[in-house]
Amino acid sequence: MADKTVQLAHGAGGKLSHELMEGLILPAFSNAALDVLHDGARLTDLSGRLAFTTDSYVVQPRFFPGGNIGKLAVCGTVNDLAMTGAVPRYISCGLILEEGLPFAELTEILQTMKRMAEEAGISIVTGDTKVVEHGKADGLYINTAGIGELIEGTNIDPRSVKPGMKVLLSGTLGDHAATVLAGRHGLSLPEDIKTDCAPLAAMVQGILAAAPHTACLRDPTRGGVAAVLNEIAESAQVGIRIEEDAIPVRPAVQGVCDMLGFDPLTLANEGKCIAFVPAEEAEAALAAMKESPYGQEACILGETTEEAPGTVALETAIGGLRIVDMPLGAIVPRIC
Amino acid sequence: MTRPEERELASRLVAEIRRMAAEYGRPLRFMEVCGTHTVSIFRAGIRPMLPESVALVSGPGCPVCVTPDDYMDKAIAYAGRDDVILTTFGDMLKVPGSSSSLAEAKAAGADIRIVYSPMDSIAVAQANPEKKVVFLAVGFETTAPTAAATVLAAKQAGLTNLYMLSAHKLVPPALRALLTDPDVQVDGFLLPGHVSVVTGTEVFSFVAEEYQVPGVVTGFSAIQILRAIYRLLQMKCAGEARIVNEYESVVTAEGSPVALRTLGEVYESADAAWRGIGVIPKSGLRMREAYASYDIERAVPIDVPEGIPAAKKGCRCGEVLRGIIEPPSCPLFGKACVPTHAVGPCMVSVEGVCAAWHKYGQGRFSYGG
Amino acid sequence: MCLAVPAQVLEIEGAIGRVSLSGVTREISMMLLPEAKVGDFVLVHAGFAMQLVSEKEAEETDALLAEMNGAPRTVGDLSGTVSAMEAAGAR
Numbered sequence: 001m002a003d004k005t006v007q008l009a010h011g012a013g014g015k016l017s018h019e020l021m022e023g024l025i026l027p028a029f030s031n032a033a034l035d036v037l038h039d040g041a042r043l044t045d046l047s048g049r050l051a052f053t054t055d056s057y058v059v060q061p062r063f064f065p066g067g068n069i070g071k072l073a074v075c076g077t078v079n080d081l082a083m084t085g086a087v088p089r090y091i092s093c094g095l096i097l098e099e100g101l102p103f104a105e106l107t108e109i110l111q112t113m114k115r116m117a118e119e120a121g122i123s124i125v126t127g128d129t130k131v132v133e134h135g136k137a138d139g140l141y142i143n144t145a146g147i148g149e150l151i152e153g154t155n156i157d158p159r160s161v162k163p164g165m166k167v168l169l170s171g172t173l174g175d176h177a178a179t180v181l182a183g184r185h186g187l188s189l190p191e192d193i194k195t196d197c198a199p200l201a202a203m204v205q206g207i208l209a210a211a212p213h214t215a216c217l218r219d220p221t222r223g224g225v226a227a228v229l230n231e232i233a234e235s236a237q238v239g240i241r242i243e244e245d246a247i248p249v250r251p252a253v254q255g256v257c258d259m260l261g262f263d264p265l266t267l268a269n270e271g272k273c274i275a276f277v278p279a280e281e282a283e284a285a286l287a288a289m290k291e292s293p294y295g296q297e298a299c300i301l302g303e304t305t306e307e308a309p310g311t312v313a314l315e316t317a318i319g320g321l322r323i324v325d326m327p328l329g330a331i332v333p334r335i336c
Numbered sequence: 337m338t339r340p341e342e343r344e345l346a347s348r349l350v351a352e353i354r355r356m357a358a359e360y361g362r363p364l365r366f367m368e369v370c371g372t373h374t375v376s377i378f379r380a381g382i383r384p385m386l387p388e389s390v391a392l393v394s395g396p397g398c399p400v401c402v403t404p405d406d407y408m409d410k411a412i413a414y415a416g417r418d419d420v421i422l423t424t425f426g427d428m429l430k431v432p433g434s435s436s437s438l439a440e441a442k443a444a445g446a447d448i449r450i451v452y453s454p455m456d457s458i459a460v461a462q463a464n465p466e467k468k469v470v471f472l473a474v475g476f477e478t479t480a481p482t483a484a485a486t487v488l489a490a491k492q493a494g495l496t497n498l499y500m501l502s503a504h505k506l507v508p509p510a511l512r513a514l515l516t517d518p519d520v521q522v523d524g525f526l527l528p529g530h531v532s533v534v535t536g537t538e539v540f541s542f543v544a545e546e547y548q549v550p551g552v553v554t555g556f557s558a559i560q561i562l563r564a565i566y567r568l569l570q571m572k573c574a575g576e577a578r579i580v581n582e583y584e585s586v587v588t589a590e591g592s593p594v595a596l597r598t599l600g601e602v603y604e605s606a607d608a609a610w611r612g613i614g615v616i617p618k619s620g621l622r623m624r625e626a627y628a629s630y631d632i633e634r635a636v637p638i639d640v641p642e643g644i645p646a647a648k649k650g651c652r653c654g655e656v657l658r659g660i661i662e663p664p665s666c667p668l669f670g671k672a673c674v675p676t677h678a679v680g681p682c683m684v685s686v687e688g689v690c691a692a693w694h695k696y697g698q699g700r701f702s703y704g705g
Numbered sequence: 706m707c708l709a710v711p712a713q714v715l716e717i718e719g720a721i722g723r724v725s726l727s728g729v730t731r732e733i734s735m736m737l738l739p740e741a742k743v744g745d746f747v748l749v750h751a752g753f754a755m756q757l758v759s760e761k762e763a764e765e766t767d768a769l770l771a772e773m774n775g776a777p778r779t780v781g782d783l784s785g786t787v788s789a790m791e792a793a794g795a796r
Contacts, residue, residue, distance in 0.1 A: 186731055187729050190729070252727045255728065315381075318342060319385070328675050335750070452752055455752050455753070482734075530750060585760070586748050595737045
C-alpha cells in the first residue's frame with residue numbers, strides 16, 4: 001500500500017470506498033459510535049447546555065513544521081468549542097480528497113487526527129469522504145464540526161466584557177503563521193520554531209475553574225490578536241489598551257516579520273487563547289494558563305477601558321500611542 | 337539599549353524637540369519622502385508626541401502610490417494573456433488601475449505570483465519555458481538595482497522568456513519638483529535611508545544648497561526618526577540648511593558603487609509620469625537599447641485603451657502625495673475610499689499615506705496639528 | 706519606501722549567499738555586494754545584499770546619549786495623547 005494513491009472510485013461508494021473506510025479511516029478513528037457505520041452517530045450521553053461549531057481546513061502546504069492539516073482540523077474545532085466555555089465531546093470529519101493523493105500522506109494525516117482527538121478527550125464519531133478530480137482540491141480539504149457541553153456556571157459572551165478587565169494572552173504570537181508563510185517565501189526557520197497548533201480544552205477548563213467570572217475567551221486564529229481585540233472592543237463597546245512591550249513574540253518569528261513586512265499582531269495562531277478576566281481574578285487566570293504546557297509564556301497584554309469604546313490602542317515601546325486596526329485580509333510579503 | 341533606556345532617550349528627544357519648537361516660534365512642516373518612514377512614524381505613535389507646531393507631512397515616497405493608472409492597466413492587460421505569468425511584489429496586488437486591479441485579474445484566472453525578490457522570477461521563468469514571465473519592476477533607487485541585477489542574471493543564464501515591465505522612479509528629481517512647486521511648503525526633509533544606501537547623500541546636497549531647506553538621512557526605528565526631527569529643529573533654530581547623515585551604519589556620501597553601476601548598465605534615466613504630480617523630467621528609468629529584448633513593452637507591445645477614471649472623481653491623492661493636504665481633507669477619505677475599497681492608490685498601499693492614516697489613526701486622534 | 710533588514714552572512718557560493726536574521730535564514734543574491742564576506746552583517750532588500758552594516762549604529766547612539774545627557778525630561782507622561790484618546794472616544 002506504500003505507493004497507493006487515492007482514486008476517483010474511492011469516493012464512489014463501491015468496493016474501493018469500502019476499502020478506504022476499512023483500511024484507513026476506521027483503524028484510525030475507531031470508537032463505539034463510529035464503528036456502527038450508520039448514516040449518523042447516535043449520541044446518548046450528552047446533557048445540559050450544548051455548544052456546536054464547524055470549520056473547514058484548506059491550508060497549504062499540508063505538512064509544516066510541528067503539524068499538518070489534520071492536526072489543525074481537530075485542534076481548530078476543539079478550540080472553537082473550548083472558547084465558548086464548553087468541554088468538547090464529539091467531532092465529525094468530512095474529507096474532500098483529490099485524486100492522486102498518496103495513501104501514505106492520508107494515513108499520516110488521519111493518525112495525527114487520532115492522536116489529537118485522544119489528547120483532547122474527544123471521539124470522531126461521524127464523517128464523510130468525497131474524491132474530486134486531479135487539480136481540484138490541493139491534495140485534501142477537511143471539514144470538522146464539533147459538539148461540547150457548556151461548563152456549569154460560566155457565561156462566555158463578548159458582550160459581558162466590561163471596562164477595567166484584564167486582557168490575558170496564553171503565549172507567543174505568530175508561530176503558526178510564520179511557520180506556514182516562511183516556507184512559501186524561501187525562508188528557513190530554526191528548528192525550535194514550529195506551529196503552535198494545540199488543543200486548548202484543558203487549559204480553558206483550568207482558566208474557568210480559577211477565574212469563574214471570565215467574560216470572554218477567543219482563539220486568535222485568522223486575523224490574529226488585532227482582529228480579536230477589534231471584534232471584542234466593537235461588540236462590548238469598550239476601549240482596549242495594550243502595551244507593545246508586553247507582546248510576546250519569539251525572535252525568529254519577529255525575524256520573519258521584519259524580512260517580509262508582517263505585523264505579529266495580525267498573524268494567525270492555532271494554539272493560543274485570549275481571555276477577558278475581571279481584574280481581581282486575573283492573577284489566578286494567568287497562573288492557570290501557565291499550568292498548561294501550552295501556556296508557559298502567558299502574560300497580561302493590557303486592559304479594557306471606558307475611554308475610546310470600540311477602539312484598540314497600543315502604547316508603543318517609546319511611549320507613543322497608536323490605533324491597532326482590523327487587519328485587511330491576505331498577508332503577502334511587501335518590499336515597502 | 338534596553339527598552340527603558342530607549343524610552344528615556346525618546347522622552348528626552350521629545351522634550352528637546354518641544355523646547356526648540358517653542359524657541360523657533362513659528363509652525364514647521366517636515367516632510368518624510370519615504371513610505372516606510374510614513375509607516376514607522378504611525379506605528380511608533382510619534383505624531384501625538386510632537387508639539388502642535390511641528391507637523392509631519394508625507395511626500396511621494398510610496399512607489400505603489402506614485403505609479404500611474406496606465407501602468408497598472410498595462411500590467412493587468414499583460415496578466416490577462418494566456419502566455420504570460422506575472423511576478424510582482426505583494427504591494428502591487430490591490431492597486432487599482434483605471435477600472436480593475438491585479439487581484440481581480442488573478443481571481444479571473446490570470447497567473448500572477450507574488451515574489452519576495454525579483455530574482456525569484458528567474459526560477460519561475462526556468463520552470464515555465466513556454467511562458468513569458470513578466471516582473472513588475474517598480475520602486476525607487478533601492479529596488480531598481482535589484483531588477484537590473486535580475487536582468488543581468490537572466491542574460492547570463494541565457495534566459496529568453498523573462499521580461500520587465502518597468503516603472504522605476506528616482507527620488508532627487510521628485511524633490512526638486514516639490515521644491516519648485518509654489519503650493520508645496522516644506523521646512524525640512526526626512527530623507528529616505530534605504531534609497532540613500534544606493535545613491536549616497538551627495539545627490540541630495542542641492543536641497544540645502546539651492547533651496548536652503550535642511551535634510552536628514554535617517555533610518556527607520558522610532559529613535560532614529562525622533563533624532564532626525566531633533567536635528568532638523570536644531571538646524572532651523574540655528575538658521576542652517578545642511579544635509580546631515582544620521583544613518584552612517586549603512587549610508588555613505590557616495591552610495592553603493594556596484595549597485596549604481598549595475599543600475600547604469602541596464603537602465604538610463606527618462607522622463608516619467610508620477611501620479612498626482614505629472615511628468616517630471618529625468619525622474620524615471622528606461623531600459624537601455626542593449627536590453628530592449630528584456631523590456632516587455634518593446635518585446636511584446638500591447639495596446640491598452642485609455643482608462644475611464646470617472647469613478648475616481650473627487651480623489652485628491654495628487655495633493656496628498658505632495659503634502660499639500662492631509663488625508664482627512666479629501667472628501668472621499670474614510671467614506672467612499674477605505675482600505676478594503678480603495679479609490680486612490682494612497683489608500684491601497686500598506687505604506688500609502690491615506691492607508692496609514694486610516695489604519696493607525698482613522699482621523700480619530702488629533703495628531704499634532 | 707524600501708523595507709530592508711540587517712542580517713548576517715552565513716555562507717557564500719559564487720553570487721549566492723545565505724543570510725540569517727534571528728536564526729531565520731534565506732538565500733539571497735550577493736551580486737550587488739561582492740565584497741561581503743562570511744560573518745559580515747549586510748543590509749538585505751528584496752532578496753539582495755545591498756550594503757555592509759558597520760558598527761556606526763552603536764557609536765551614533767552613544768553620541769546621541771552623550772548629547773542628551775543632562776537634557777531635561779519634561780514630557781515623559783502621556784497626558785497629551787490620553788486626552789486625545791478620550792476626545793476620540795467622546796466623538
